[in-house]
Amino acid sequence: MVTITETELKDGILEAMDRAKALSKPVLVSEVQQINPIDPLKFFTAGREAFLGERFFWKDPSDETFIIGMGICNQIQSDQAAGRFFHVEKEWKRFIQDAIIYNRFELDGIGPLIFGGFSFDPMKEKSKLWEKFADSQFHIPTFMYSEIKGKAYLTTNVLCTQNDDESLIDAIHSEKQALFTSLSDVQNDEGHQLNKEIEINPEQWKEQVRSIVEELKQESIEKVVLARETRLFFDKQVQVEQVLSQLLNLQRESFIFAFESNGDCFIGASPERLIKKSGKKLLTTCLAGSIARGKSETDDKQLGEELLNDRKNLIEHQYVVQMIKEAMEESCEEVLLPEKTQLLKTRDIQHLYTPVIGKAKENTSILNLVDRLHPTPALGGLPKEAAVEKIREVEDLDRGYYGAPLGWLDYKDNGEFAVSIRSGLIQKDEASIFAGCGVVKDSNPESEYIETKIKFRPMLRALGGINK
Numbered sequence: 001m002v003t004i005t006e007t008e009l010k011d012g013i014l015e016a017m018d019r020a021k022a023l024s025k026p027v028l029v030s031e032v033q034q035i036n037p038i039d040p041l042k043f044f045t046a047g048r049e050a051f052l053g054e055r056f057f058w059k060d061p062s063d064e065t066f067i068i069g070m071g072i073c074n075q076i077q078s079d080q081a082a083g084r085f086f087h088v089e090k091e092w093k094r095f096i097q098d099a100i101i102y103n104r105f106e107l108d109g110i111g112p113l114i115f116g117g118f119s120f121d122p123m124k125e126k127s128k129l130w131e132k133f134a135d136s137q138f139h140i141p142t143f144m145y146s147e148i149k150g151k152a153y154l155t156t157n158v159l160c161t162q163n164d165d166e167s168l169i170d171a172i173h174s175e176k177q178a179l180f181t182s183l184s185d186v187q188n189d190e191g192h193q194l195n196k197e198i199e200i201n202p203e204q205w206k207e208q209v210r211s212i213v214e215e216l217k218q219e220s221i222e223k224v225v226l227a228r229e230t231r232l233f234f235d236k237q238v239q240v241e242q243v244l245s246q247l248l249n250l251q252r253e254s255f256i257f258a259f260e261s262n263g264d265c266f267i268g269a270s271p272e273r274l275i276k277k278s279g280k281k282l283l284t285t286c287l288a289g290s291i292a293r294g295k296s297e298t299d300d301k302q303l304g305e306e307l308l309n310d311r312k313n314l315i316e317h318q319y320v321v322q323m324i325k326e327a328m329e330e331s332c333e334e335v336l337l338p339e340k341t342q343l344l345k346t347r348d349i350q351h352l353y354t355p356v357i358g359k360a361k362e363n364t365s366i367l368n369l370v371d372r373l374h375p376t377p378a379l380g381g382l383p384k385e386a387a388v389e390k391i392r393e394v395e396d397l398d399r400g401y402y403g404a405p406l407g408w409l410d411y412k413d414n415g416e417f418a419v420s421i422r423s424g425l426i427q428k429d430e431a432s433i434f435a436g437c438g439v440v441k442d443s444n445p446e447s448e449y450i451e452t453k454i455k456f457r458p459m460l461r462a463l464g465g466i467n468k
Contacts, residue, residue, distance in 0.1 A: 016160035069141030081122035085371035117406030130400035227436030268423025289313030289352035332358035
């Protein structure tokens with residue numbers, strides 16, 4: 001049972017309407033209440049009828065943070081390429097500058113917050129595949145459920161204009177009550193079935209790998225990451241909630257996310273953190289080099305040891321470690337790395353993994369770090385600019401949000417962004433899933449192709465394409 005008590009929201013809305021008239025611009029009112037915990041997926045599902053296309057879902061790998069948004073109170077979006085991270089930060093600060101905020105809890109991830117992401121490369125010609133998403137797109141939700149270390153909070157965000165009147169109070173109250181009433185009516189629809197799976201030009205992709213290998217032998221570029229797409233066709237519209245349920249069951253140790261926009265949904269289960277900021281504490285992850293999981297414990301351990309001693313993968317991983325270490329040292333008073341590379345294991349794949357901890361310098365913003373870190377050599381290559389230019393030139397795929405930063409930022413400049421790999425784009429009764437791999441001088445096209453097949457598995461399984 002969820003109890004929504006009378007709160008300061010009414011007084012805040014009245015004050016915000018007066019402020020909006022005085023400032024001649026909209027003013028945000030945001031109120032946080034502690035509530036009884038709700039199943040996060042159930043909350044997301046409860047918004048299907050009223051808020052379809054305006055929802056997001058986020059879970060971190062530790063299960064300590066769930067953030068689910070409903071409705072769009074406001075949004076920040078842009079297709080400008082230059083200074084896009086700075087632009088979002090500037091617009092967000094401007095939006096909350098005059099906000100009225102009722103939040104007595106000292107926690108990250110509650111109160112006014114934006115959720116969204118950036119495209120991998122805004123200079124890449126945009127395709128029809130990603131036409132529903134801007135190159136930079138963030139939503140401020142009307143209603144947001146946050147579960148932080150087992151305790152639950154509801155944030156209500158209301159944008160008041162100089163033309164609003166007291167009827168806005170009743171409208172928001174009715175909308176909130178309807179949302180919570182619908183929690184008791186949540187039902188699981190009959191599942192979709194995969195009819196057809198089409199790999200997009202796999203032989204051409206292998207030829208591109210072969211060509212890049214030859215170019216790398218002649219050029220100063222060390223590594224280029226090439227990605228590809230598989231298109232899936234279903235017997236009916238894919239229910240995002242069912243895919244999320246599968247990801248929560250099978251990929252629990254990952255960042256699990258869904259971001260709806262204009263009818264499409266970008267969804268995934270990424271093992272890779274780009275950056276997390278809580279006060280001055282920063283966390284990031286070096287993740288590069290991968291191999292399949294074993295069928296038995298002995299087999300799995302043997303494959304892990306093989307990965308830890310594989311020259312190609314170790315070189316790839318070191319590229320990422322060096323780049324991230326340099327980026328963190330620019331922004332931090334101190335940076336800590338473990339002495340040895342570790343293994344991070346998900347259901348289908350094990351990765352070379354090095355966590356990095358930093359203490360941020362004054363005025364270090366999370367979006368400044370996102371700008372500095374994206375794309376890491378694990379998703380772009382090395383050197384960064386030359387590798388991204390090469391990807392733009394040779395890769396047929398419009399990556400959109402695949403491999404790009406996706407996450408959240410609250411009004412205190414705390415937040416977390418993942419690298420949105422192991423992901424897919426759901427479009428009614430179709431979906432595209434994406435995977436890539438690092439191409440270096442001694443890459444073998446067939447081996448790289450097999451690696452991408454392994455990386456397709458998490459999303460393919462969640463969408464019903466693999467039964468075991």
